């Protein structure tokens with residue numbers, strides 16, 4: 564790890580952390596699947612179906628890059644996050660870390676994986692144990708991964724971490740309820756950082772926070788990435804949140820990735836009808852652009868992941884659907900538009916760009 568900068572050093576919002584040369588593939592997710600059984604009966608529980616929470620996700624995260632994973636509520640983003648940090652076990656597919664299949668990892672390799680791939684949760688209230696002090700929360704992982712921090716210097720290291728995430732190091736003995744939502748999220752970041760991770764899965768880390776503190780937390784994450792060079796999978800339900808911090812964006816719909824590309828490709832020439840609709844519905848703050856906006860209104864609701872449509876999952880809401888869409892699931896491939904999209908009729912289309920979140 565590189566030496567941390569002095570605490571409190573801020574990075575301008577426009578600074579991009581990892582743009583440019585792409586590093587080695589750290590995480591490779593291939594056809595990942597997670598089905599949750601649907602049961603009936605209280606005494607004799609019977610499986611009557613499955614919620615297809617994640618159903619064929621393909622995604623790669625390279626060293627030092629940020630991938631934004633975006634999609635509506637319930638499309639499977641948090642389930643992907645939990646699968647990545649081994650809080651859930653996949654029903655199918657593969658997660659490879661540094662070339663090694665995580666499902667086949669034994670004791671020491673799995674322990675290292677669990678340390679190197681950390682998570683920051685969406686809920687800054689529920690994700691911190693209210694009965695533990697902040698110092699104990701940050702240091703908790705060291706009881707399992709003792710080699711990361713020598714026992715003797717742990718208090719000092721904890722205080723350094725608190726300071727690094729913008730908290731007063733003297734608060735080490737306080738409890739989570741004594742902090743605001745933004746400060747709690749900083750505690751969660753310090754806890755992840757304590758493990759010296761290579762990857763941090765950020766599951767909507769700012770969506771529960773006030774708009775005024777969202778940018779501060781995002782800037783902190785960018786600043787830390789500059790210092791330590793880790794990779795982020797940054798989950799959000801809004802395309803505008805991930806835009807300025809992501810090197811690549813993956814758009815999810817009903818359990819799978821429907822479009823993937825660089826920030827310029829996904830925002831500049833979206834080619835899946837769902838991405839186009841999402842981009843068109845982002846509110847514009849710039850009055851001059853409002854008249855040019857080409858709003859695409861989606862029909863109906865997202866179908867249940869317990870009973871998804873045949874063929875293309877998006878077909879029940881798609882204005883371009885043809886007969887083939889009901890029978891043939893479209894592969895996530897490049898059909899000449901320059902980046903992969905899961906649509907038989909993928910076609911780049913300019914949508915008036917969304918505003919970058921300040």
Ligand SMILES: Nc1ncnc2c1ncn2[C@@H]1O[C@H](COP(=O)(O)OP(=O)(O)OP(=O)(O)O)[C@@H](O)[C@H]1O
Pocket residue numbers: 599600614615616634635636637638639640641642643800868
């Ligand atoms: N443990 C579980 N048992 C059964 N179903 C589950 C479980 N966890 C998630 N699901 C279902 O899987 C689907 C995907 O849930 P998930 O939490 O991954 O979505 P999400 O994209 O993170 O949504 P949000 O934006 O609201 O956080 C949902 O239909 C959800 O109800």
Ligand code: SF4
Pocket residue numbers: 835836837875876877878879881882883884885888893905906907908909
């Ligand atoms: S495959 Fe068909 S239904 Fe699916 S997004 Fe493309 S046109 Fe629409």
Ligand SMILES: [Mg+2]
Pocket residue numbers: 640641642685766767
């Ligand atoms: Mg979620």
